[in-house]
Amino acid sequence: MLQEFLTHLFTFAPRHVKKMGYLHELIAISARHKRCRSAWQPHLESSKNFIMQAVNLCPNRKKAVILGSGLLLDIPIPELSKAFEEVVLVDIAHLPATKWETRRYRNLSTLNADITGAAHAVYKTRRIVPLETTAWLPGCDSQTSLLISANTLSQLPLCPASFLAEKCRANEIDVQNWSKTLINAHLKRLANLTCTVCLITDRSISFKDESGRIQAVRDTLYGIRPEMELPDIRYKAQWQWEMAPLGELSRHCSMTMEVIGLICSK
Numbered sequence: 001m002l003q004e005f006l007t008h009l010f011t012f013a014p015r016h017v018k019k020m021g022y023l024h025e026l027i028a029i030s031a032r033h034k035r036c037r038s039a040w041q042p043h044l045e046s047s048k049n050f051i052m053q054a055v056n057l058c059p060n061r062k063k064a065v066i067l068g069s070g071l072l073l074d075i076p077i078p079e080l081s082k083a084f085e086e087v088v089l090v091d092i093a094h095l096p097a098t099k100w101e102t103r104r105y106r107n108l109s110t111l112n113a114d115i116t117g118a119a120h121a122v123y124k125t126r127r128i129v130p131l132e133t134t135a136w137l138p139g140c141d142s143q144t145s146l147l148i149s150a151n152t153l154s155q156l157p158l159c160p161a162s163f164l165a166e167k168c169r170a171n172e173i174d175v176q177n178w179s180k181t182l183i184n185a186h187l188k189r190l191a192n193l194t195c196t197v198c199l200i201t202d203r204s205i206s207f208k209d210e211s212g213r214i215q216a217v218r219d220t221l222y223g224i225r226p227e228m229e230l231p232d233i234r235y236k237a238q239w240q241w242e243m244a245p246l247g248e249l250s251r252h253c254s255m256t257m258e259v260i261g262l263i264c265s266k
């Protein structure tokens with residue numbers, strides 16, 4: 001707890017990123033990964049392998065941009081650094097340990113940026129804000145050969161939605177509809193790109209009892225199906241992520257995510 005508090009205190013991030021809980025979430029993922037390392041390993045390996053499939057499909061290898069790079073748990077960093085002239089890691093915040101780890105690679109850089117373009121406006125106005133319809137994505141330009149959206153799509157609405165609901169008392173249905181728009185907007189931006197695109201995202205969570213029986217399932221993408229929104233899909237894969245094994249959330253319930261990977265190439 002003390003270590004997490006100190007990391008929060010000493011990690012550089014704009015005020016709204018801290019106040020809206022983004023940094024807290026990032027630190028929580030790090031702590032959860034330490035506790036659930038072996039349960040998460042197959043998912044992290046599947047993600048890395050899927051990204052390497054996308055690399056192999058890339059006709060040129062100038063710049064790779066990773067959106068939602070986070071703690072780099074699911075990113076094959078040495079391989080990407082070797083394959084591309086430049087690699088840009090984009091996240092709303094990066095922990096000092098992540099920055100330290102990337103220093104070893106001369107062609108890697110981190111970029112702290114909001115992928116949705118909405119977080120600061122939500123914090124300032126304390127309201128649901130209209131989303132920009134531009135195809136803008138931080139770190140991306142005409143040199144980008146591969147864009148990876150790494151286990152981040154379903155996370156995009158979480159912090160702003162909790163902020164709006166808890167701190168601004170926004171209407172629950174409005175927040176839900178806006179969350180859905182946020183996910184759709186990200187997919188639209190990916191769909192507009194001309195480079196190779198690799199999307200990895202969870203799409204549902206199953207809650208299981210002690211005997212492994214599914215008790216409830218929740219759609220994490222508000223019913224949106226990425227495979228219907230993205231053009232030119234070349235590869236598709238699906239796997240499970242044992243996100244919270246028994247004992248992590250409770251002694252009686254575990255949580256497993258269904259994850260999909262899509263590679264689009266024109």
Ligand SMILES: C[S@@+](CC[C@H](N)C(=O)[O-])C[C@H]1O[C@@H](n2cnc3c(N)ncnc32)[C@H](O)[C@@H]1O
Nearest residue numbers: 068069070071072073074091092114115150152
């Ligand atoms: C589940 S984690 C992804 C895992 C990450 N690829 C890793 O290996 O650690 C989701 C990531 O999305 C980032 N994120 C959430 N909302 C964001 C936003 N609006 N802009 C940029 N990054 C965001 C979080 O900070 C977090 O690192």
